[in-house]
Amino acid sequence: MAGIIIENVSKSFGETVVLSDFSSEFKDREFVTLLGPSGCGKTTMLRMIAGFEKPTAGIIRIGNRTVNAPDTFIPPEKRDIGMVFQSYAVWPHMTVFENVAYPLRIKRQDKQTVRQKVEQVLDTVHLSQYAQRIPSQLSGGQQQRVALARALVAEPQLLLLDEPLSNLDAKLRDSMRFEIKEIQKKLGITVVFVTHDQIEAMTMSDRVIVINRGVIQQMGTPSEIYRHPVNQFVADFVGKINFFDATIEEGLLTITGTGQQLDYHGPHTGNVVIGIRPENVRFASRQSDLRGKLASQFYLGDVNDCRIDIGGILMRVIAEPSTYAKYQEGDEVFLRVEDFSVFDDVGFDDHRRILT
Amino acid sequence: MRSTPTPTLNIDRRTFDPKWLIIGLIVVFLVIFQVLPLFYLVIKAFFPNGHLSLSAFKRVYTYPMNWSALKYTVITATATMFLGILFAFPLAWLIGRTNLIGSKFFRTLFVTTYMVPPFVGAMAWMRLLNPSVGTLNILIMKLFNLSKAPFDIYTMGGLVWVLTGFYFPYAFITISRAMEKMDPSLEEASRISGATPLQTLAKVTMPMMLPSIVAAGLLVFVTAGSCYGIPSIIGVPGQIHTVTTRIIDFVYIGSQEGLTDATTLAVFLMLIANIVLYVSTFPLAKKQFITVSGKSTRPNMVDLGRWRIPISLIVSIFALIVVIIPFFTVASTSFTVNLGKPLTEAGNLTLRYWERIFTRKAIISSARNSLLSASAAATFGMIITCMMAYLLVRTKAKGRKIPDFLITVGSGTPSVVIALALIMTMSGKFVINIYNTLTIMIIAYMIKYMLMGMRTVVSALTQISPSLEEAAQISGAGWFRSLRDVTLRLIAPSVVAGWFLIFMPCFYELTMSTLLYSNNTKTLGYELYTYQTYHSQQTASALATAILVMVILVNWLLHKLTKGKFSV
Numbered sequence: 001m002a003g004i005i006i007e008n009v010s011k012s013f014g015e016t017v018v019l020s021d022f023s024s025e026f027k028d029r030e031f032v033t034l035l036g037p038s039g040c041g042k043t044t045m046l047r048m049i050a051g052f053e054k055p056t057a058g059i060i061r062i063g064n065r066t067v068n069a070p071d072t073f074i075p076p077e078k079r080d081i082g083m084v085f086q087s088y089a090v091w092p093h094m095t096v097f098e099n100v101a102y103p104l105r106i107k108r109q110d111k112q113t114v115r116q117k118v119e120q121v122l123d124t125v126h127l128s129q130y131a132q133r134i135p136s137q138l139s140g141g142q143q144q145r146v147a148l149a150r151a152l153v154a155e156p157q158l159l160l161l162d163e164p165l166s167n168l169d170a171k172l173r174d175s176m177r178f179e180i181k182e183i184q185k186k187l188g189i190t191v192v193f194v195t196h197d198q199i200e201a202m203t204m205s206d207r208v209i210v211i212n213r214g215v216i217q218q219m220g221t222p223s224e225i226y227r228h229p230v231n232q233f234v235a236d237f238v239g240k241i242n243f244f245d246a247t248i249e250e251g252l253l254t255i256t257g258t259g260q261q262l263d264y265h266g267p268h269t270g271n272v273v274i275g276i277r278p279e280n281v282r283f284a285s286r287q288s289d290l291r292g293k294l295a296s297q298f299y300l301g302d303v304n305d306c307r308i309d310i311g312g313i314l315m316r317v318i319a320e321p322s323t324y325a326k327y328q329e330g331d332e333v334f335l336r337v338e339d340f341s342v343f344d345d346v347g348f349d350d351h352r353r354i355l356t
Numbered sequence: 357m358r359s360t361p362t363p364t365l366n367i368d369r370r371t372f373d374p375k376w377l378i379i380g381l382i383v384v385f386l387v388i389f390q391v392l393p394l395f396y397l398v399i400k401a402f403f404p405n406g407h408l409s410l411s412a413f414k415r416v417y418t419y420p421m422n423w424s425a426l427k428y429t430v431i432t433a434t435a436t437m438f439l440g441i442l443f444a445f446p447l448a449w450l451i452g453r454t455n456l457i458g459s460k461f462f463r464t465l466f467v468t469t470y471m472v473p474p475f476v477g478a479m480a481w482m483r484l485l486n487p488s489v490g491t492l493n494i495l496i497m498k499l500f501n502l503s504k505a506p507f508d509i510y511t512m513g514g515l516v517w518v519l520t521g522f523y524f525p526y527a528f529i530t531i532s533r534a535m536e537k538m539d540p541s542l543e544e545a546s547r548i549s550g551a552t553p554l555q556t557l558a559k560v561t562m563p564m565m566l567p568s569i570v571a572a573g574l575l576v577f578v579t580a581g582s583c584y585g586i587p588s589i590i591g592v593p594g595q596i597h598t599v600t601t602r603i604i605d606f607v608y609i610g611s612q613e614g615l616t617d618a619t620t621l622a623v624f625l626m627l628i629a630n631i632v633l634y635v636s637t638f639p640l641a642k643k644q645f646i647t648v649s650g651k652s653t654r655p656n657m658v659d660l661g662r663w664r665i666p667i668s669l670i671v672s673i674f675a676l677i678v679v680i681i682p683f684f685t686v687a688s689t690s691f692t693v694n695l696g697k698p699l700t701e702a703g704n705l706t707l708r709y710w711e712r713i714f715t716r717k718a719i720i721s722s723a724r725n726s727l728l729s730a731s732a733a734a735t736f737g738m739i740i741t742c743m744m745a746y747l748l749v750r751t752k753a754k755g756r757k758i759p760d761f762l763i764t765v766g767s768g769t770p771s772v773v774i775a776l777a778l779i780m781t782m783s784g785k786f787v788i789n790i791y792n793t794l795t796i797m798i799i800a801y802m803i804k805y806m807l808m809g810m811r812t813v814v815s816a817l818t819q820i821s822p823s824l825e826e827a828a829q830i831s832g833a834g835w836f837r838s839l840r841d842v843t844l845r846l847i848a849p850s851v852v853a854g855w856f857l858i859f860m861p862c863f864y865e866l867t868m869s870t871l872l873y874s875n876n877t878k879t880l881g882y883e884l885y886t887y888q889t890y891h892s893q894q895t896a897s898a899l900a901t902a903i904l905v906m907v908i909l910v911n912w913l914l915h916k917l918t919k920g921k922f923s924v
C-alpha cells in the first residue's frame with residue numbers, strides 16, 4: 001500500500017511562497033503527474049514527498065505512515081522510496097552494477113540476493129551487458145536507465161520521477177515514456193511524475209495535477225483536463241487554444257468584434273472569454289457555425305495548419321491535410337465548431353503572462 | 357576561370373600577429389628569469405666546479421645537521437599534511453553540507469586565515485606556549501594546579517601545530533571548492549536509497565572527493581615543507597632545523613662553499629615540489645569527477661539533529677583556538693610594555709609600539725619598499741596574466757599554453773629556491789646584474805605569485821561569452837580596441853581582485869626578501885622578522901596587527917567588488 005495523502009501543504013523559502021495550500025490524494029498504483037511551467041513548485045513538492053525539504057505547514061502521509069507533520073519528520077532514507085533525479089545522479093566512482101546494487105547493500109542483503117536482483121532489474125531496463133561499465137562510458141539515455149534501475153531495485157512501493165526525460169533526445173524520449181509506463185504497470189507501483197511537458201503528462205498519467213505559481217489549478221484525468229479545463233491557464237497550458245472575448249445573451253454567444261454567433265446553452269451569461277481548440281474546428285462545405293477568409297496555411301504533412309480571418313481577428317484551425325489542396329489563401333471558408341469552452345472574463349489576461 | 361585579385365588577403369597573411377609577439381615576450385621574460393635560473397641551480401648542484409661531481413652532495417647529505425634538517429622537514433610536512441586534512445575535510449563538510457550554526461561566518465574566518473602571513477601564527481604561539489612564560493601554559497598550570505608547563509612550543513609537535521594552524525586553510529579551500537562543484541543530488545540519491553547521512557558521507561561524498569583530498573594534502577605538504585617563517589621562529593630556537601632554514605643559513609655564510617651547499621639542498625626541495633606539482637596537475641586532475649550540477653543549486657542540508665549544538669560548539673572552540681586567540685594574542689602583545697606581566701596591570705598598556713611603526717625611519721622606508729615592489733609585482737603580473745588569460749581562453753594561438761605552464765611551475769616552486777636561483781644568476785655573472793635592487797625582488801614576487809591573478813582572470817573570462825567581443829569586432833573595433841572596450845570592462849572587478857591577490861602576499865613576503873634584500877631594499881616582512889627575533893616582539897606585533905587589519909579590509913573589499921565570488 002503506498003497511497004499518498006497531502007493535506008494543506010504550504011512551503012515558503014524565507015519570504016517567497018513556493019506552494020500554497022496543496023491538498024491531494026494519490027491512490028495506490030496510480031500514475032500521477034504534476035504538470036506546470038518551470039518554477040511553479042513541482043520539484044519542491046516532490047522533494048517534500050521524498051523528505052529533502054520540510055513543508056512550512058501541512059501533513060504528508062505515505063501509505064499509513066505520517067512522514068511530514070508539524071511534530072513528525074521521517075528522513076528520506078527511512079521512507080522506502082525510489083527516485084530518479086533530473087540530473088540522473090549516477091555515481092561516477094562506481095560501476096553500473098555497484099550503482100544499482102547500492103540500495104540493497106545498504107539494506108545488508110546477502111551477496112547472492114544482491115546479484116540476482118541487480119541482474120533482474122538491469123534486464124528490465126535493457127542494460128545487462130553494461131553492468132561492469134563506469135557511468136562516464138555510457139550515453140545519457142543509458143545513464144538515465146541506470147538511475148531508473150537503482151530506483152527500482154529495492155522494490156519500493158513509490159517511485160518519484162523529476163523530469164526524467166527532459167535531457168533525452170526526442171526519439172529516446174518517446175520510447176522511454178512507453179517503457180516507464182510498462183514498468184509501472186508490471187510492478188504495480190505508485191508513480192509521482194514531474195514534468196513541464198504536456199505531452200508526457202497526457203500520454204502517461206492516470207491523473208494530472210496542473211499547478212501554476214504554487215497553486216493547484218485542476219486535477220483530473222488527461223481527457224478531463226484537456227476537454228474541460230477549468231480556467232484559461234489550464235486551457236492554454238495543456239494543448240493549443242484560441243481565446244476570444246464574447247458576450248452571451250439568451251442562448252446566443254456573440255464573438256466580440258466579428259458579429260459572428262454560436263449557440264450556447266450553459267450557465268454563463270454576459271461578458272465571457274471563449275476558448276476554441278484549433279483541432280475542434282472543421283471545414284464545412286456550406287454555411288455552418290462560423291465563416292471566414294483563409295489568411296494563411298501551412299502544410300505539415302499530417303495536418304494543415306491554417307489561420308482564418310473571422311472578421312478582423314485571426315483564428316488558428318488545424319484541418320485535415322486534404323484541405324490544403326482544396327483551398328487557397330483568400331478563399332471564403334465555412335467552419336464547424338465541434339467543441340468550445342467558456343470562461344468568466346476575469347478582466348486580465350493572466351494566462352498569457354505565465355506561459356513559459 | 358578568372359582569378360580575382362585578393363591583395364588584402366595576401367597582406368593579412370604576412371602581417372605579424374600581435375598575439376605571437378605577446379606570447380613571445382612573456383615566454384622570453386619567464387625563460388630568462390625563471391627557467392634558466394632554475395636550470396642553472398640544478399646544474400650547479402651537480403657541476404659545482406664546472407665538471408660533474410657529487411662531492412657537494414656527499415658533503416651536504418652526510419653532514420648530520422643537514423640530514424636531521426631533511427628528516428625534520430619531511431616529518432613535519434607529512435604530519436602537517438595529515439593533521440591539516442583531518443581538520444579541513446570535516447570542516448569543509450560541516451560548513452558546506454550541514455545545518456551547522458554560523459557556517460557562513462566560519463567559512464569567511466578560515467578563508468581569511470589563508471591571506472594572513474604565516475609567521476603571525478608563529479609569533480602568537482610562541483607567546484602562548486613558551487615553556488616558561490607562555491600565557492596559555494601559565495593559565496593551564498593555574499587551572500589544573502600543575503607544577504610544570506604542559507606544552508613546549510619549541511618542539512616538533514609545536515612546529516607541526518603552528519604549521520597546521522596556518523596551512524589547513526589551503527586544504528579547506530581546495531576541498532570546499534570541490535565540494536561546491538559536486539552535484540548535491542548525488543548525495544540525495546544515496547539518502548533515498550536508504551543510506552543515513554553518515555553512510556552517505558562515507559560511501560559517496562568521501563570517495564568522490566578523494567582526488568581533491570589528495571591534491572589538498574599534497575599542497576599542504578609542499579607549502580609546509582617549503583615554509584621558512586614558521587620554522588625559523590619556532591624551530592630554530594629548539595634546535596629543529598629544516599631544509600629552508602639550513603639553506604638560508606648557508607647563504608648567509610656567504611662563502612662559495614656555503615652557496616654550493618645551499619644549492620644542493622634546494623635541489624632536494626625543488627624536486628619534491630615539482631613531483632607534487634606534476635602529480636596534482638596531471639593524474640589527479642584527470643581523476644577529478646567533474647559533476648557540476650545543472651539546475652540543482654540547492655545546498656544539500658544534512659540535519660545534524662541533536663548533534664547540531666555540540667558540533668557547532670566544537671567548531672567554535674576550534675576556531676577560537678586556531679584563529680581568534682592567536683590573532684588576539686598578537687594584537688594584545690603590540691600594546692604591552694612588559695611581556696612578563698598581564699596587559700591589564702597598571703602602566704602596562706602603551707601605544708608606543710604603534711607610534712614607532714608609523715614614525716621610525718627604517719620601518720617607513722621598508723614599508724615604502726614593500727609597497728613599491730608589491731604594487732609593481734601586482735601591476736606587471738596582472739598585465740601579463742590578463743593577456744595570457746585572454747590568449748588562453750579566447751584564442752587558439754599556438755603556444756598559448758606555454759606561459760600558463762611556466763607560471764604554474766613558478767608558483768609551485770618553493771620561495772627559497774626561486775630566490776636562490778635568482779641570486780646565483782642575476783648578480784652580474786651572466787650579463788644581467790640586478791642583485792641588491794628592488795627589481796630582483798619584484799621579479800621574484802611575480803614568479804611566485806602571478807598564478808593567483810591568472811586563475812582569477814581565467815575564471816572570469818570563461819564566464820563571458822565570446823560573442824560580446826565579436827560584436828565589437830564586427831562594429832569595426834580591432835583586437836586591442838575590443839579587448840579594451842568590452843572584455844576589460846567586464847572583467848575589471850576580477851582584475852582588481854587578482855591585483856590584490858598578488859599584492860597582499862608580496863607586501864608581507866618574508867622568505868624571498870630575506871635572501872634578496874640589501875641595505876637599501878629591506879622590506880616589511882624582513883623588518884618584522886628582525887624585530888621579532890632580535891629587537892622587540894611588541895613592535896613586530898604592532899606591524900603584524902597592522903598587516904592583519906589590512907588583510908581583513910582587503911578581503912572585505914574583494915568580497916564587495918566581486919559580489920562574493922572571490923574573497924581569497
Ligand SMILES: Nc1ncnc2c1ncn2[C@@H]1O[C@H](COP(=O)(O)OP(=O)(O)O)[C@@H](O)[C@H]1O
Pocket residue numbers: 013016018036037038039040041042043044045654655
Ligand atoms: N532552496 C530554495 N531556496 C529558495 N528558493 C527556492 C529553493 N528551491 C526552490 N526555490 C524557488 O521555488 C520556486 C519553485 O521551484 P521548483 O520547485 O524547483 O520549480 P519547478 O520544479 O516547478 O520548476 C522557484 O521560484 C525557485 O526559485
Ligand SMILES: [Mg+2]
Pocket residue numbers: 039042043044
Ligand atoms: Mg523542477
